[in-house]
Amino acid sequence: MVGKKVLITGSNGLLGRSLRACLLQHNFVVISTGLGSDRFEEFGGFYEEMDVTSLNSCNRIIDKYKPDIIINAAALTNVDACENNKEHCLNINTHSLLNYIPQIQNYNIHFIQLSTDFVFSGIEGSYVENDLCDPVNYYGFSKLESEKILLNTLSNFTIIRTSLVYSNDCANMNFLNWVKSSLEKKIKLKIVDDQYRTPTFLTDLVQAILKVLNMKKYGVYHISSGERLSIYQIVCNIAKYYGYNMNLINKTNSKTLNQAATRPKDSSLRIDKAVNELNFKPTSLLNSLK
Known part of the structure; x- marks a missing residue:
């Protein structure tokens, strides 16, 4: 029996690559898309070059494959780059969604949007899905605006907010690999102890998305470990x-960093809804390293 057709944007990235491998293993028909050539063609499935900012490019691929599901993993996630080039950020993270809307409605496609804990101000922390969103940087603003587009135009969508996604996979650079690589090279690190996150193991995120597909769940979900840690605590746990x-890790605070974009102080996510509705079982940071 042929599985449902899933189109993945940003398939050459950290999440897109892992989604592709997982969904192929679960007998979905996977159409991977990205800018440039296929970096992971050994995985199989279909691959198409697609520019998410081009209406013609999106229409051509969606008309060709008529997917049942689109997972939008394409995004500009460098927070400082978003702050420094707001127009580029908005084109990729927000305006690109307008290219999908007519086709989603035409083919009744289930649209899954990856979002971020940075839609929150970070003043309160321990956020649930319906808490007030008030981003403090342009990256968070661009992702919140994309959420609003979906909320105002569609009903068959899922928004998955996540936080500090990491993996031991060396094919794509991420926070864990950056910490390990830096410490292996004896590079001294200045790590903030006044910012709190709920780090997300990549495998958990992929499994949560798989559950959303299989259960056909719509709405907003927070996916993370649910484990509130300062960035300093995260780095120390990895190092230990x-x-x-450990002497390579120096504690500092946000005010000492010359960063273009402000970061929320505490953007930790509550995951009760995902645990209850998706039977989501998160992995702690320590267990994910084993």
């Missing part, structure tokens, strides 16, 4: 587990 020199 792998036996790196």
Whole structure:
């Protein structure tokens, strides 16, 4: 029996690559898309070059494959780059969604949008799905605006907000690999202890998306470990587990960093809804390193 057709945007990225592998294993027909050539053609499935900012490009691919599901993993996620080039950020993270809307409605496609904890101000922390969104940087603003587009135009969508996604997979750079690589090279790190996140193990995120597909769940879900940690605590836990020199890690605060974009102080996410409705079972940071 042929499975449902899933189109993935941003398939050459960290999440897109893992989604592709997982969905192919679960007998979905996977159409991977991205800018440039296929970096992971050994995975199989279909691959098409697609520019998410081009209406013609999106229409051509969606008309060709008529997917049942689109997972939008394409995004500009560098927070400082978003702050420094707001127009580019908005084109990729927000305006691109307008290219999908007519086709989603035409083919009754289930649209899954990846979003972020940075839609919140970070003043309160421990956010649930219906808490007030008030981003403090342009990246968060661009993702919140994309959420609003879906909320105002569609009913068959799922928004998945996540936080600090990491993996041991070396094919795509991420926070965990950056910490390990830096400490292996004996590079001294200045890490903030006044910002709190709920880090997300990539495998957990992929499994949660798989549950959303199989259960056909709509609405907004928070997916993370649910484990509220400062960034300093996260780095120290990684270093201790792998036996790196703890003296290389220096504690600092956000005010000492010369960053273009403000970061929320505490954007930790509550995951009760995902646990109850998706039977989501998160992995702690420590267990994910094993």
